[in-house]
Amino acid sequence: MTAKPQEHLYPQFEKMLSRREREERLGQRAHVFWLYGLSGSGKSTLAIALEKTLFAQGRVVQVLDGDNIRTGLNSNLGFSDEDRLENIRRIAHVARLYADSGLIVITSFITPRAELRQLAREIVGPADFSDVYVKASYEACASRDPKGLYAKVKAGEVKQFTGKDSGFEEPxxxxxxxxxxxxxxxxxxxxxxxxxxxxISL
Structure with a gap:
């Protein structure tokens, strides 16, 4: 019988610096703030504004943004239900790694379904996770259209678009x-x- 790859792994977490030690050095409590909503709702704008404000206060912050992640770590994923789930699974694990390092994490992802938001919460850990719904109607987002996506959707150039071809479950x-x-x-x-x-205050 062939052994599973995990059987040859020997995690060393207990030998590393603790999260508490890192938080005390940084003077902050780690937490993941998960911003989600339709494309164009204002997630990235708020995530970046919050990052800059907290940084000016002396905090150590990391923003994880949907477009940035999909051009790198998750560049091999599409927008099927299975790929959306894998996208969120990977991101949540990255967010948890940053939190374990004592950082404040702000994410900006559409995260359209309740099961995806629950998955992220479970991976990060409920005590370290806050879901922040950045709400705006499809019509409002289409009128803003900061990336030109809604115009492309209207022209039939973009498929599986959240809010039109693919649903968004409001929390x-x-x-x-x-x-x-x-x-x-x-x-x-x-x-x-x-x-x-x-x-985030100790």
Whole structure:
């Protein structure tokens, strides 16, 4: 019988620096803030604004953005249900690695289905995970169209597009809901900061 690859692995986690030691050195508590919503809802804008604000406060922060990840780590994945799940699985493990290093992690991914958000929460760990729904209607996102994607969808050039060909499941009770149709970027950022601060302070 052929042995599974995992049978030849010998993790050394207990010999490494602890997460607590890293957090104390950095003066912060690690946490993963998972921003999700339709393309064009404002996820990346808020993630980057939050990163810059926290960095200015002396925090050590890492942003994981959907487009960046898909051009590198997940460049071999498409947009089928199976590939979307694998995309989120990999990202969640990367986010957990950063959190274990004591970093504050801000992600920006569409994450359209509840099962994907639950998978990410389970991988990261519920105590270290906050899901932040960045809400905006399909029509509002299409009117913004910062990447020109909605125009391509309308022209039939993009398939499996979330909100049109592929559904988006709105969360029943997100940890934080930010409605970018009703708030300015400044208002949304302030609410993010108000939510974030107590969760990253030692």
């Amino acid at each position: 029943a009770a997100p940890d934080l809901l930010i409605d970018t149709e009703r708030e300015t970027v400044e208002q949304s950022l302030q609410r993010l900061l108000d939510y974030t601060t107590p969760r």
